[in-house]
Amino acid sequence: MQQTLRVLVINPGSTSTKIGVFDGEHCIFERSIKHSIEELSKYKRIIDQYAFRKQILLEQLDYEGINISKLNAVCARGGLLRPIEGGTYEVNEIMLQDLKIGHNGQHASNLGGIIAYEIASGLNIPSFIVDPVVVDELHEIARVSGVPEIPRKSIFHALNQKAAARKAANELGKDYTEANLIVTHMGGGITIGAHKNGQVIDVNNGLHGDGPFSPERAGTTPVGDLVSMCFSGQFYLDEVMKKLVGGGGLMAYLHTNDAIEVEHRIAGGDNYAAHIYDAMAYQVSKEIGSMGTVLAGKVDAIVLTGGLAYGKKFVQLITERVDWIADTIVYPGEDELQALNEGTLRVLRNEEPAKEYPANQNGEECSTVNGERI
Ligand SMILES: Nc1ncnc2c1ncn2[C@@H]1O[C@H](COP(=O)(O)OP(=O)(O)O)[C@@H](O)[C@H]1O
Numbered sequence: 446m447q448q449t450l451r452v453l454v455i456n457p458g459s460t461s462t463k464i465g466v467f468d469g470e471h472c473i474f475e476r477s478i479k480h481s482i483e484e485l486s487k488y489k490r491i492i493d494q495y496a497f498r499k500q501i502l503l504e505q506l507d508y509e510g511i512n513i514s515k516l517n518a519v520c521a522r523g524g525l526l527r528p529i530e531g532g533t534y535e536v537n538e539i540m541l542q543d544l545k546i547g548h549n550g551q552h553a554s555n556l557g558g559i560i561a562y563e564i565a566s567g568l569n570i571p572s573f574i575v576d577p578v579v580v581d582e583l584h585e586i587a588r589v590s591g592v593p594e595i596p597r598k599s600i601f602h603a604l605n606q607k608a609a610a611r612k613a614a615n616e617l618g619k620d621y622t623e624a625n626l627i628v629t630h631m632g633g634g635i636t637i638g639a640h641k642n643g644q645v646i647d648v649n650n651g652l653h654g655d656g657p658f659s660p661e662r663a664g665t666t667p668v669g670d671l672v673s674m675c676f677s678g679q680f681y682l683d684e685v686m687k688k689l690v691g692g693g694g695l696m697a698y699l700h701t702n703d704a705i706e707v708e709h710r711i712a713g714g715d716n717y718a719a720h721i722y723d724a725m726a727y728q729v730s731k732e733i734g735s736m737g738t739v740l741a742g743k744v745d746a747i748v749l750t751g752g753l754a755y756g757k758k759f760v761q762l763i764t765e766r767v768d769w770i771a772d773t774i775v776y777p778g779e780d781e782l783q784a785l786n787e788g789t790l791r792v793l794r795n796e797e798p799a800k801e802y803p804a805n806q807n808g809e810e811c812s813t814v815n816g817e818r819i
Pocket residue numbers: 458459460461631632633634660702703704705706708751752753754755756757778779
């Protein structure tokens with residue numbers, strides 16, 4: 446009889462750490478541990494949250510009576526590594542170093558591979574990451590920004606966008622590699638990807654100032670004014686960065702990153718909150734329209750997913766602006782834990798080999814032209 450494989454999956458997001466334990470495909474435990482702004486603001490850098498997040502998730506497992514010595518593998522959402530193709534990667538030394546320094550920047554997902562490795566190595570089992578936020582399938586034309594030294598980058602919710610896209614394609618009776626979809630992940634950050642025949646050929650960089658503003662990020666900002674602010678002498682680098690990532694968007698206007706709280710304020714008659722919430726929906730809709738152009742208007746469906754997709758009013762504000770492009774499919778929340786588990790099982794069951802990080806032998810960054818690696 447085949448052994449049932451038990452996998453711990455970890456998904457550190459900007460506002461929460463989600464964990465799950467799977468026996469084969471079956472989820473036996475799932476929890477979203479919410480982190481308050483006060484809790485996280487104690488840590489100067491995201492990497493400093495490592496011990497806190499690891500401890501809290503181990504306590505949860507202990508509280509639920511889950512014996513981690515029975516695990517076969519640990520898997521996490523991967524972070525801001527070098528650009529790589531999608532798939533399951535075993536955590537190795539180079540990856541750990543890149544996660545620790547934040548090769549492509551700072552984000553909570555950098556903690557994933559590190560925590561997974563720490564737990565797994567203590568148990569002498571393997572650790573993996575699946576479809577990290579740096580999955581890069583951009584068409585070359587999408588990289589051109591207008592400033593040669595600053596090419597556009599692919600940093601997005603690859604794991605959930607890919608999982609939601611596969612599910613939507615299936616619902617439409619198509620294979621993912623035959624579908625044209627606009628997938629919108631709306632969480633702490635918001636990313637909108639043009640998925641053409643199974644490749645994300647364009648997407649806003651959801652971390653470093655591109656696309657719509659989100660619960661805690663500024664998104665695209667009037668660039669001349671931003672440069673003036675940087676050189677005004679009034680702010681240090683980290684203060685400006687905080688305005689863009691962490692303290693931007695809803696946080697800046699309404700001092701909360703919690704859309705549920707914003708919806709309560711609106712229901713209580715707060716017109717300013719309603720105006721800002723509508724502006725966020727307006728910017729999301731604009732970006733969806735722009736990805737419709739990337740797909741030359743041939744769009745099978747628009748997919749809305751992530752925590753904000755639970756917000757009925759928010760979904761309605763977007764849908765009424767974009768329904769001329771294609772039908773909208775809504776998957777509130779995300780299937781990231783399941784996607785992490787599935788990626789791990791494929792490797793543990795020898796259905797596919799784990800990929801080695803980095804993708805090429807020199808450890809240099811790779812690039813793609815129309816989906817072909819160059
Ligand atoms: N039922 C809901 N209605 C409206 N917004 C929600 C709901 N549930 C979660 N959200 C919002 O979704 C956002 C978090 O999304 P999530 O995908 O969990 O983020 P992340 O994974 O980036 O931490 C928060 O602003 C949260 O308030």
